[in-house]
Amino acid sequence: MICVTPDGDWYIDSRTRNCGSPNDSKHRCWVRHGTEGGTLRVDKNGLTCSADAGSLQCGDFHGFLHNGELYSC
Numbered sequence: 309m310i311c312v313t314p315d316g317d318w319y320i321d322s323r324t325r326n327c328g329s330p331n332d333s334k335h336r337c338w339v340r341h342g343t344e345g346g347t348l349r350v351d352k353n354g355l356t357c358s359a360d361a362g363s364l365q366c367g368d369f370h371g372f373l374h375n376g377e378l379y380s381c
């Protein structure tokens with residue numbers, strides 16, 4: 309699944325640069341909840357690693373994906 313941010317495409321299931329478990333292939337650096345129809349959010353609730361706090365960095369955009377919308381921080 310791809311999220312279009314103001315500064316490029318972000319692959320939600322990709323591995324973050326500062327992944328806390330770089331040798332583990334089971335976890336997700338961002339855990340998806342909801343559906344893309346409007347409730348989609350990502351956070352750190354689930355099988356994840358220690359990196360970040362659920363925020364995403366894509367180019368110059370840094371923020372969160374909550375309830376289907378991006379929030380910069």
Ligand SMILES: [Zn+2]
Pocket residue numbers: 323324327328329330335336337356357358359
């Ligand atoms: Zn990770």
